[in-house]
Amino acid sequence: MPPLDVPALVLRNTHLSPDYNVLHLEAPAIAAASQPGQFVMIRTAAGTDPLLRRPFSVFEVLRDAAGSPSGISVLSKRIGPGTARLYDAAAGDRLLVLGPLGKPFSLVSPPAEAWMVAGGVGLAPFATLTEALRSTGAPARLFYGGRTRADLFYLDWFASRGVTLDLATEDGSLGAHGRVTAPLDDALRARAASLPVTLYACGPEPMLKAVAGLARTYGRSSQLSTERIMGCGLGGCYSCVVRVREAGGAPHFVRSCLNGPVFNGDDLVWE
Numbered sequence: 001m002p003p004l005d006v007p008a009l010v011l012r013n014t015h016l017s018p019d020y021n022v023l024h025l026e027a028p029a030i031a032a033a034s035q036p037g038q039f040v041m042i043r044t045a046a047g048t049d050p051l052l053r054r055p056f057s058v059f060e061v062l063r064d065a066a067g068s069p070s071g072i073s074v075l076s077k078r079i080g081p082g083t084a085r086l087y088d089a090a091a092g093d094r095l096l097v098l099g100p101l102g103k104p105f106s107l108v109s110p111p112a113e114a115w116m117v118a119g120g121v122g123l124a125p126f127a128t129l130t131e132a133l134r135s136t137g138a139p140a141r142l143f144y145g146g147r148t149r150a151d152l153f154y155l156d157w158f159a160s161r162g163v164t165l166d167l168a169t170e171d172g173s174l175g176a177h178g179r180v181t182a183p184l185d186d187a188l189r190a191r192a193a194s195l196p197v198t199l200y201a202c203g204p205e206p207m208l209k210a211v212a213g214l215a216r217t218y219g220r221s222s223q224l225s226t227e228r229i230m231g232c233g234l235g236g237c238y239s240c241v242v243r244v245r246e247a248g249g250a251p252h253f254v255r256s257c258l259n260g261p262v263f264n265g266d267d268l269v270w271e
Contacts, residue, residue, distance in 0.1 A: 001033060003098055003099050003100060003101050003233075003234075004027075004029050004030050004033070004098070004099065005096060005097070005098045006027050006029065006030060006096070006097055007094045007095070007096055007097075008025040008026055008027040008030075008071070008094065008095050008096070008097040009025065009026040009092070009093075009094055010023060010024070010025060010026075010089050010090065010091050010092060010093040010094070010095065011024040011025065011026050011062075011071060011091060012024040012091055013087075013089050013090065013091065015087070016153050017150055017151075017153075018078075019077055019078045019087075020075070020076070020077050020078070020121070020151075020153060021075075021076055021078070021086065021087050022059065022073050022074070022075050022076070023073060023074050023076065023086060023089060023095075024062060024071060024072075024073045025071050025072055025073065025074070025095065025097060026070065026071045027071050027072055027097055028068070028069055028070050028071060030058075030072060030097060030099050030100055031061045031062060031069035031070060031071050031072050032068075032069040033100050034058045034061055034069075034072060034099070034100040034128065035100065035104035035105075035128075035132075036058075036104055036105045036107070036125060036128040036129035036131075036132045037057070037102070037103070037104040037105035037125050037128075037129065037223075037225055037261065037262045038057075038058055038099065038100040038101060038102050038103075038104050039055050039056060039057045039058060039099060039100070039101050039102050039233070039261060040055070040056055040058060040072065040074070040097050040098060040099030040100060040101065041053035041054065041055055041056075041097070041098040041099065041101065041230070041232070041233040042054050042055075042056055042074070042086070042095055042096070042097050042098075043095060043096040043097075044081075044082040044083070044085040044086055044095065045082075045085050050080075050081055050082045052231050052232075053096075053098065053232075053233065054082045054083065054086075055101075055230040055233055055257075056074040056075070056076060056124065057074070057075070057124035057125040057202070057225070057261075058072050058073075058074070058099070058100060058124075058125070058128055059072070059073045059074050059075045059124050059125075059127050059128070060072065060073040060127045060128065060131075061128055061131070072097075073127075074086075074124070075121060075123060075124040075153075076121075077120070077121045098233060099233075101233045101234070101257060102233075102256075102257055102258070102260060102261050102262070103258075103259065103260055103261070103262050104262060105125070105129055105132075105200060105223055105225075105262050106223065107129075107132055107133060107136050107138070108133075108136065108138050108196075108198045109136045109137065109138055110136070110137050110138055110139070111195070111196060112138055112196040112197065112198055113138060113139045113140070113141065113195070113196065113197050113198070114129070114133050114138050114139070114140045114141070114197075114198055114200060115140075115141045115142075115143065115184070115187075115197055115198070115199050115200070116129065116130075116140065116141065116142045116143065116163075116199075116200045116201070117142075117143045117144075117180060117181075117184055117199060117200065117201035117202075117203070117207070117211050118142065118143070118144045118145070118180075118201070118202055118203055119145050119146070119180060119202075119203025119204050119207045120145075120146055120147075120151060120203060120204070121203075122201070122202035122203030122204070122207070122225070122227065123144060123153065123154065123202075124202065125202050125225050126142065126158075126200070126202070127154070127157070127158075129200060130142075130158060130161055130163055131161070134161060134162070139162075139164075140161075140162065140163045140164070141163065141164040141165075141166065141187075142158055142163050142164070142165050142166065143166045143167075143168070143180050143181075143183060143184045143187075144165065144166070144167055144168070144180065145167070145168040145169065145170075145175075145179060145180025145181075145203075145207075146168075146169055146170070147169065147170045147171065148169055148170070148171050148173050148174075149169055149173040149174035150173075151169070152167060152169070152174060155167075166180075166183045166184070166187065167180075168180040168182065168183055179207070179210075180207070181207060181210045181211065181214065184199075184211070184214060185214055188214055188217075188218040188220065189218070191218070193218075193219060197220050198220065198221050198222070198223065199211055199214075199215050199220055199221070199222040199223070199265070200222075200223050200224075200225075201222065201223075201224050201225065201265075202224070202225035202227065203227070204227070205226070205227070208224045208226065208265075208268075209270045211224065211265065212224060212265035212266070212268060212270070215265050215266075216265075216266065221264070221265070221266075222264070222265030222266070223262050223263070223264065223265065224262070224263050224264075224265045224268065225260070225261045225262050226242055226256050226260050226261050226262075226263060226268075227261075228240040228241075228242060228256045228260075228261070230256075230257050232257070233257045234257065234258075235255045235257055235258040238255060240255055240256040240257050241253040241254065241255055241256070242254060242256045242259075242260065242263070242268065243268070243269040243271070244259070244263065244267045244268055244269060245267060245269050246267050251269045
């Protein structure tokens with residue numbers, strides 16, 4: 001179905017830190033159509049400043065008392081004028097939300113396990129993925145890294161849903177000391193090759209490249225959600241191109257808003 005463009009009511013704005021927040025938006029039609037890994041484009045203010053919408057992974061699908069989809073949440077980090085407006089949004093405001101957009105994750109089923117790898121705000125697509133994996137019964141594990149313990153959120157939320165947590169911080173304040181790919185490497189090395197694992201990752205591009213490399217080293221499949229600047233989310237502006245090599249063909253560029261944001265890790269060509 002085509003994406004929907006709705007004036008979504010801000011239900012709640014939860015500040016997680018001086019920079020991170022989670023916006024709860026009333027958008028039942030978008031919520032009902034959203035799949036894990038898809039995203040929305042949000043106009044952060046009326047008028048033309050800023051001119052372009054901002055892309056955000058669907059973080060959670062909200063449900064009403066009867067269990068029906070009623071809205072979505074987005075995880076945001078205050079970086080520029082647009083995200084600053086989202087950080088300051090108040091309940092009762094309305095934001096134009098376009099979605100759902102993009103290619104979602106493919107789910108695994110037992111005996112396969114899903115190992116999610118998140119760096120910073122790259123946690124965003126993994127709440128909806130976790131809920132979907134619960135329906136398949138596939139065990140889930142989250143490798144989650146940040147600069148400090150203050151950059152890691154929703155730990156209790158994931159743990160309460162049976163997700164095994166492996167944490168890392170660059171300053172060593174929580175979990176392993178260093179980048180999150182180090183404990184991932186250790187876990188893959190210890191995992192018997194006969195036990196199936198699929199890696200799902202979202203975060204900075206160097207982290208995605210490292211995850212793709214580890215997946216190849218240990219003979220695992222990987223699905224990577226790329227974080228590219230998007231001007232429209234509909235394929236018209238070509239601002240989000242990534243280089244791929246599909247089925248052994250020649251490298252070429254595709255638009256991540258249409259062909260992604262989720263890609264097979266073996267298909268991506270790293271510069």
